Amino acid sequence: MVIIDSDVLLLAFAYPKDERQKTNQKFLEAIQTALPATTIYNVMETLGQLSFNLSTDQLNQWQDWMANAHNLESPYAVYAPAGSATLRRNLHNTAVTHRPRMGRPPSSRSA
Secondary structure (H helix, E strand, C coil): CEECCHHHHHHHHHCCCCCCHHHHHHHHHHHHHHCEECCHHHHHHHHHHHCCCCCHHHHHCHHHHHHCCCCCECCCCCCCCCCCHHHHHHHHCCCCCCCCCCCCCCCCCCC
């Protein structure tokens, strides 16, 4: 398993013209066979940064364009406080069994 930090995700989704994009893309493609994952903290940080340019609907569909685009799994702690069953279930469901295409979040202007 390879854990991806939020800076890699932010570069992939928010900075398509960055000079490091080609290297970042190669890295994301190379780790597809190594069970790529990210933490819920990285998901929250990435969504927080992207929230300035995305609609509420786009943010609520993060699994479609972030987790699925990179075949990410989001491991979570075994113990969680009462009432967190929905969060645990949603995080567990981010794991996908196919190799989806790389993608970017939908443009907020088209929403």
